[in-house]
Amino acid sequence: DWTSGNVIDEQVARIREQVGTGRVLCALSGGVDSAVAAALVHKAVGDQLVCVFVDHGLLRQDERRQVEEDYVASTGVRLVTVDARERFLDALAGVTDPEEKRKIIGREFIRVFEQAQADLVAESADAGDPIRWLVQGTLYPDVVESGGGAGTANIKSHHNVGGLPDDIEFELIEPLRALFKDEVREIGRQLGLPEEIVGRQPFPGPGLGIRIIGEVTWDRLELLRKADAIARAELSAAGLDNEIWQCPVVLLADVRSVGVQGDGRTYGHPIVLRPVSSEDAMTADWTRLPYDVLARISNRITNEVDDVNRVVLDVTSKPPGTIEWE
Numbered sequence: 001d002w003t004s005g006n007v008i009d010e011q012v013a014r015i016r017e018q019v020g021t022g023r024v025l026c027a028l029s030g031g032v033d034s035a036v037a038a039a040l041v042h043k044a045v046g047d048q049l050v051c052v053f054v055d056h057g058l059l060r061q062d063e064r065r066q067v068e069e070d071y072v073a074s075t076g077v078r079l080v081t082v083d084a085r086e087r088f089l090d091a092l093a094g095v096t097d098p099e100e101k102r103k104i105i106g107r108e109f110i111r112v113f114e115q116a117q118a119d120l121v122a123e124s125a126d127a128g129d130p131i132r133w134l135v136q137g138t139l140y141p142d143v144v145e146s147g148g149g150a151g152t153a154n155i156k157s158h159h160n161v162g163g164l165p166d167d168i169e170f171e172l173i174e175p176l177r178a179l180f181k182d183e184v185r186e187i188g189r190q191l192g193l194p195e196e197i198v199g200r201q202p203f204p205g206p207g208l209g210i211r212i213i214g215e216v217t218w219d220r221l222e223l224l225r226k227a228d229a230i231a232r233a234e235l236s237a238a239g240l241d242n243e244i245w246q247c248p249v250v251l252l253a254d255v256r257s258v259g260v261q262g263d264g265r266t267y268g269h270p271i272v273l274r275p276v277s278s279e280d281a282m283t284a285d286w287t288r289l290p291y292d293v294l295a296r297i298s299n300r301i302t303n304e305v306d307d308v309n310r311v312v313l314d315v316t317s318k319p320p321g322t323i324e325w326e
């Protein structure tokens, strides 16, 4: 019989046996899967686990705080945060091509992660003792997709937190490999993780970097963070979190249109709302959100976010559109 309690007991026993006294590393993304995987491993081996959270500057509002405070408070995991915002922004300067952005973000992530690992090994009492185990939040659909999902592989280079190069010789711990997302959420709740983390909708590894159409700059990220926070708050307040799969909020940074606010002419950027319904993100339909919710989001964004004077709705299914714009 499947119960979240059974799965937890089984996995905890198995992980203990697997790693013995060895040290374990986990890259936390802020997403549900890595958060639950890490919490499970922490339950099994305590402080033999160290989590690394890379702040690449492409996060949404409040994400870093959620991981640093709420997640640590509810699990007690040992967490190292690496502030790599400048590094990522420097690497992305002048880049507008979506695939190039994705590759740069993936590459920089690996470099930062490797550095964090080297620092941890160097500073430990048994210096030089390598960290052999790596936790990954791989789910059953991920396993199936990477087995036969060649169709999507060429469309976008999905930056995967676990996509580490071959020359790092980790052995993997993947305690969620047999599970679906809703089961993972249930296990997370059972382990005491806060709803803000367990209930999160999918968010891409490259973050807001692929939701700014055009060059990624700090000012644009700040603008998009505000718009995104407003959309998320209004969708939640309307009780729609479970109706939608996710709702990317996209900044068309290279587009301007004429508007009028107060007595004056404006020449600002459009924000795109991309609410989608989906079973597995392979296909999707645009979600028919209530007009009054759309109106509230639009009013608030144009009133509260400087330099945005227009909000538009993406009414494209997948295919032909992908969920993210880049």
Ligand code: XMP
Residues within 6 Å of the ligand: 156, 157, 158, 159, 160, 202, 203, 204, 205, 206, 246, 281, 282, 318, 321, 322, 323, 324, 325, 326
């Ligand atoms: P697309 O845009 O390909 O997105 O229709 C399908 C789903 O995948 C998410 N996505 C990503 N997730 N790393 C991730 O971890 C990525 O590079 C990435 N790109 C897209 C997207 O948010 C959607 O849920």
